Amino acid sequence: MMYNEKMLESFSKEYAERCQVTDKITAEMFDANGVLRGLRDKNGNGVVAGLTSISKIEAFRMENGQKIPCDGNLWYRGYNVIDLVKGFEGKRCGFEEVAYLLLFGELPSGEQLHNFCEVLATARHLPTNFTRDVIMKAPSADLMNSLTRSVLTLASYDDDIRDTSLQNVLMQCMKLISEMPMLAVYGYHAYNHYVCDESLYIHRPQPDLSTAENILLMLRPDKKYTELEAQVLDAALxxxxxxxxxxxSTFTTRVVTSAGSDTYSVIAAALSSLKxxxxxxxxxxxxxxMADLRKEVSDWEDxxxxxxxxxxxxxxxxxxRKxxxxxxxxxxxSLSDPRARVFKHFVEALAIEKGRHKDFALYSMIERLAPEVIADKRKIYKGxxxxxxxYSGFVYSMLDIPLELYTPIFAMARIVGWSAHRIEELVNADKIIRPAYKSIMVERDYVPMDER
Ligand SMILES: CC(=O)SCCNC(=O)CCNC(=O)[C@H](O)C(C)(C)COP(=O)(O)OP(=O)(O)OC[C@H]1O[C@@H](n2cnc3c(N)ncnc32)[C@H](O)[C@@H]1OP(=O)(O)O
Ligand SMILES: O=C([O-])CC(=O)C(=O)O
Structure with a gap:
């Protein structure tokens, strides 16, 4: 039979309406069954699913036995992330230093950091013709999909794909951490060339440069970037x-790891969640x-x-319309995300330099107004x-990073956290993650075809 798009479309339209009715479970039914929507209670507390010593998030403080919302805080292996970012201000290789901390639990000495950078540099290497044969094929603006495809294809080049010993998993993770910027940036160049009709250039990463510097070098036609640009990107990572x-995405990592899957499949699943x-x-x-707002709103100051x-x-x-x-x-x-506070600081500094005060004022206005508007129209429990x-996209736009790469940049950084959680899951749990779904289905007797 010939492929018939119209037939598929009209069938899916009719049956999607049926699914909408068949599968509807109301908020009241969740309440009546004592099941938490999104695995979070009304105050935003998540169901506790595990233990971790990799990081900690704070959004509330206890005062006189009362839980009071506070400005957010985030710690990596005991260190406040803001102190970490301040700690390497003006220096290079913040990404590498903090990756070492997250993976191995301690801040590296100078020598340990140097060795780790060398290990990452040697792993920053794709199999022969991988760029031509895999990354350049079927380029798409959806770089997260092309990244996922590349990660899964890298598995075919690994003879020990199923070996989940710690040493092998760590080796696979370090390779993927190093390769991810190449997979994403080259994926962008393929898309920019084959879909957008722009020039194609593939710059090789340099072993003596940091991850942030290499991302900018590989991205720019002339390989040039300023120290400030590399430092801002390093901190963003x-x-x-x-x-x-x-x-x-990290919970996905832990769930898929707990099933005994290989590193490539785990990272592909995490990427699919992150996007x-x-x-x-x-x-x-x-x-x-924001681009849509600028079109629809005639006076941005109103x-x-x-x-x-x-x-x-x-x-x-x-x-x-979502x-x-x-x-x-x-x-x-609740009151604030510490990372957004740091990003706002970068935006403020860069916006002055790049003459984007008007955009900054608009973002700040939305940051102030949106919580009021959301509280007006939704039931808010925790702020x-x-x-x-x-603010991250605004920062990237001032670094001339193309829109398509914004989420892949998140992935280039978060793969470190995913790796640390994969290792923690392997070291400790060794138990498949399998929560329960309370069934509200009603049992029925089979009805023969001629009686339906
Ligand atoms: C790296 C990250 O993942 S950061 C998050 C990035 N995501 C976004 O920016 C997308 C916009 N934001 C959202 O969709 C939500 O705020 C989420 C998914 C991040 C969190 O959602 P929740 O855990 O449900 O937040 P919370 O419990 O505070 O929400 C209370 C209500 O306000 C709504 N709400 C929260 N934020 C928003 C928002 N930005 N726009 C519209 N409604 C919102 C929620 O849908 C919820 O309503 P509901 O009970 O009818 O579903
Ligand atoms: O914690 C979350 O749910 C989302 C988030 O901010 C992140 O993954 O960085």
Missing amino acids: VLHMEHGGGNN GPKHGGANIKVVEM EEEVKEYLGKLLDKQAFD GLIYGMGHAVY VSANVDF
Whole structure:
């Protein structure tokens, strides 16, 4: 039979409406059965699914026995992430230093860091013709998909793919950490050339450069970048590296690891989670949403007009009609996300240098107005504030990083956290993760075809 797109379309339209009815489980039914939607209670507390010593997130403080919302804090292996970022300010290789900390639990000495950088540099290597045969094939603006495809294909070049011994897993993780920037940046160049009709250039990474420097070198036609640009990108990578075991992509890592899967499959699953617009994919959505706002709102300084647009977003009447203000809200944080605070600081500094004050003023206004508008239209229990994805895209745009690479940059950093969690899961749990779903299905007797 010939392929018939129209037939598929009309069948799916009719049956999607059926699914909508058959599969509906109301919020009241969740409440009545004592099941927490999204595995979080009404105050935003997640169901505790495991123990970790990799990082810690704080969004509330106990005062006189009361849980009080506070500005968010994040620690990696005991160190406040803001102290870590300040610690390497003005220096190179923050990413490498913090990757060592997350993977091995301690800050490296100078010698340990030097050795680790050498290990990462030697692993920054793709199999022969991999760029031509895999990355350049079927290029797409969806770089997260091309990244996932590349990661899965790398498995075919590994003779020990199924060996889940710690040494082998660590080796695979370090290789993927090193290769990820090449897979993503070359994927962008393939798309830019074959789809956007621009020139194609593939620059090889340099062994003596840091991960952040290599990303900029591989991305730019002339391989040039300033020290400040490399430092801002380095700090951005560190801020995205890790966020506990419960975030969607890290939990995916732990779930797939617990099934005994190989490293490539685990990282591919984590990438598939991260690209979601409610998770890491929000950084692209924020920038697209802001572009839409600039088209729809005639006076960007008019608070009422901006508020009206934000209201339309929530009422599914503007932008992608999903009812979300991207870059706002968080499953854990209440008053603020510490990473968004740091990003805002970078934005402020860069916006002055790049003459983007007007954009900065608009972002700041939305950061202030969005929580009010969301609280007006939704039931808020723990407060809503700007998250890490709100300002990150703005920073990347000032570094001339193309939009398509925003979520892949998140992935280049978060793969360190995923690796640390994969290792922690392997070292400790050795038990398949398998939560329960309470069934509300009603049993029925089989009905023969001629009686339906
Ligand atoms: C790296 C990261 O993953 S950071 C998050 C990036 N994601 C985004 O920026 C997308 C926009 N934000 C969101 O979708 C949400 O805030 C999430 C998914 C991050 C967290 O959602 P929740 O855990 O449900 O947050 P919370 O419990 O505070 O939400 C309370 C209510 O406000 C709504 N809400 C929260 N944030 C938003 C938002 N930005 N836009 C519209 N509604 C929102 C929630 O949908 C929820 O309503 P519901 O009970 O009717 O479902
Ligand atoms: O913790 C979360 O749910 C999402 C998040 O901010 C992250 O993964 O960085």
